[in-house]
Amino acid sequence: MQRSKKDALIRLFSALIPAFxxxxxxxxxxxxxxxxxxxxxLSYVLTFAFLFYSALVMWIFHTPYIKTxxxxxxxxxxxxxxxxxxxxxx
Amino acid sequence: MKTxxxxxxxxxxxxxxxxxCWLMYFMFVTGTTGYFDEEIDQYLTPxxxxxETATDKQRFISAINYAQTxxxxxxxxxxxxxxxxxxxxxxxxxxTPSTEDGSPATSNNVLIDPRxxxxxxxxxxxxxxxxxxxxxxxxxxxxxTDFSYYLIGVITLxxxxxxxxxxxxxxxxxxxxxxxxxxxxxxxxxxxxNLVSVSSLPFQLMISYSGLIFMITTFLxxxxxxxxxFDQNAARDIYQKLYPQIxxxxxxxxxxxxxxxxxxxxxxxxxxxxxxSSLRIKAPGDENAKVVAHIADNIYGARATLKxxxxxxxxxxxxxxxxxxxxxxxxxxxxxxxxxxxxxxxxLRWLYFLAGTLGCCMMATGAIxxxxxxxxxxxxxxxxxxxxxxxxxxxxxxxxxxxxSVAMFFNANRLLPLDMxxxxxxxxxxxxxxxxxxxxxxxxxxSEKAWMEQTFFAGLCCLMLPIINVIxxxxxxxxxxxxxxxxxxxxxxxxxxxxxxxxxxAARMKxxxxxxxxxxxxxxxxxxxxxxxxxxxxxRTMGQ
Numbered sequence: 001m002q003r004s005k006k007d008a009l010i011r012l013f014s015a016l017i018p019a020f021x022x023x024x025x026x027x028x029x030x031x032x033x034x035x036x037x038x039x040x041x042l043s044y045v046l047t048f049a050f051l052f053y054s055a056l057v058m059w060i061f062h063t064p065y066i067k068t069x070x071x072x073x074x075x076x077x078x079x080x081x082x083x084x085x086x087x088x089x090x
Numbered sequence: 091m092k093t094x095x096x097x098x099x100x101x102x103x104x105x106x107x108x109x110x111c112w113l114m115y116f117m118f119v120t121g122t123t124g125y126f127d128e129e130i131d132q133y134l135t136p137x138x139x140x141x142e143t144a145t146d147k148q149r150f151i152s153a154i155n156y157a158q159t160x161x162x163x164x165x166x167x168x169x170x171x172x173x174x175x176x177x178x179x180x181x182x183x184x185x186t187p188s189t190e191d192g193s194p195a196t197s198n199n200v201l202i203d204p205r206x207x208x209x210x211x212x213x214x215x216x217x218x219x220x221x222x223x224x225x226x227x228x229x230x231x232x233x234x235t236d237f238s239y240y241l242i243g244v245i246t247l248x249x250x251x252x253x254x255x256x257x258x259x260x261x262x263x264x265x266x267x268x269x270x271x272x273x274x275x276x277x278x279x280x281x282x283x284n285l286v287s288v289s290s291l292p293f294q295l296m297i298s299y300s301g302l303i304f305m306i307t308t309f310l311x312x313x314x315x316x317x318x319x320f321d322q323n324a325a326r327d328i329y330q331k332l333y334p335q336i337x338x339x340x341x342x343x344x345x346x347x348x349x350x351x352x353x354x355x356x357x358x359x360x361x362x363x364x365x366x367s368s369l370r371i372k373a374p375g376d377e378n379a380k381v382v383a384h385i386a387d388n389i390y391g392a393r394a395t396l397k398x399x400x401x402x403x404x405x406x407x408x409x410x411x412x413x414x415x416x417x418x419x420x421x422x423x424x425x426x427x428x429x430x431x432x433x434x435x436x437x438l439r440w441l442y443f444l445a446g447t448l449g450c451c452m453m454a455t456g457a458i459x460x461x462x463x464x465x466x467x468x469x470x471x472x473x474x475x476x477x478x479x480x481x482x483x484x485x486x487x488x489x490x491x492x493x494x495s496v497a498m499f500f501n502a503n504r505l506l507p508l509d510m511x512x513x514x515x516x517x518x519x520x521x522x523x524x525x526x527x528x529x530x531x532x533x534x535x536x537s538e539k540a541w542m543e544q545t546f547f548a549g550l551c552c553l554m555l556p557i558i559n560v561i562x563x564x565x566x567x568x569x570x571x572x573x574x575x576x577x578x579x580x581x582x583x584x585x586x587x588x589x590x591x592x593x594x595x596a597a598r599m600k601x602x603x604x605x606x607x608x609x610x611x612x613x614x615x616x617x618x619x620x621x622x623x624x625x626x627x628x629x630r631t632m633g634q
Contacts, residue, residue, distance in 0.1 A: 045317075
């Protein structure tokens, strides 16, 4: 399988920055939604955050189109970040 | 362009391996030595009678007595009471505050002989010890600690991804496990790579994911902070619940602390001293002074969080404290404990060492296979691409050169003058200077010769250590075997065995190179006037 240098670098950047931001916003969102005590929710989210992040990185290097990566990560960050903001405002 | 999961994961696995395998190999080699860090510490201070024993009471009383004599102005003492895998010494740590005349604050790490109650500083040679070697696997060396921590975090993440992608790309994981192709086409290295990876797979998964758990607070503080609405006070409250700290304010009123013997008896009324892993004495000499006893248990070892708090001046029991906990935190604690293996006895420790060694082999064989596969594709008479040549040189210097350098770290401990300034730091310098030499050698010698010569050099470095011990110490392999000092005997025998393995491999490389080159010498010379061009003997020999 061959990948151009540009394609590989875009994927690497997406894996290191936007995917990391998405992991954080999703983590915050789930912690806020967690029904039990905050310490417990936080512990669960932190424990499995890296598992999710790893899976996300693998998906980024697997999915065929960079546009898909941009849409998924962009939407993900907006929805989870916005959702967290709204929950917190409540 | 659509590709299958296996194809894309193969691409990812190859590139992660190519870019990060050298640093991962360094982490694995130094981390694997960490499973014997205490033993290496003992081996590197042969002047101390580590194999002799002391009672819990002797440890407790000697450490308290020493601290009361030498560190009454320190804000806190930390005493490590656990007998580290048969070790004799007790560790006392305290900070001396800065003084009004401008003397800066200092950190003091004192090793006390429980039988005499004296520090072994004047007896034992200064050494970087096994701790420095072990810390290199996450702190590296010569570079900023914070930067190395982030760097190692990213590498650990990609290592975890590398392991998972490695599982995905093997459709026939068990068939591959039992396959060995020694036809000289480089596939043999892939088969060895599969063998060592699959046989230590649970360890590789555990070690990489638990490594990430160490990084949680460094890499993901935003999740915690963000879920609390970026409120610093709320974050502090949660932190206090998860990691409760016993804070003691100095009252400024002086008080006499209990003497060591009485304190021992008072504590023993409430808790079994043998179960105490460490003691913290806060604000010693003050009216508010407290003794915090950390209790070790069989599951979490040193990560156990139960504490008993006593008044240091009366010995009166005040309270017990424990962390808030939940299944996720317990999972984290178990993973961290599995990573460090502090709970492991000697047999399990050897198993850890074996798994770590298999991890090193996994990196090394993967790196070698990458080069072999591409070298075979080079047609006779065609020059090997420079980039491939550079990768192979780095492979040589990292795979073999690092092992020689670690052996030189041990040799430096025996050879450097005992009164040398910064002796411990120089042991590390010797290690890295040797490694630098290996890099230079690998880049300037033809690759097949560099492999052979560095393997021979590694054997020589390993063999030097027991020989130097025989010449310079009374604790050498023969006397250790005769006196039943198994720690010293084991390390010496281990280095002799490593030397034997390296010499055997070097001899095999040399013989095969001669066998392959002799009949085709004329043809080979006609085809390749330069030594670096095509048909390297090692391509054939090492692939067989």
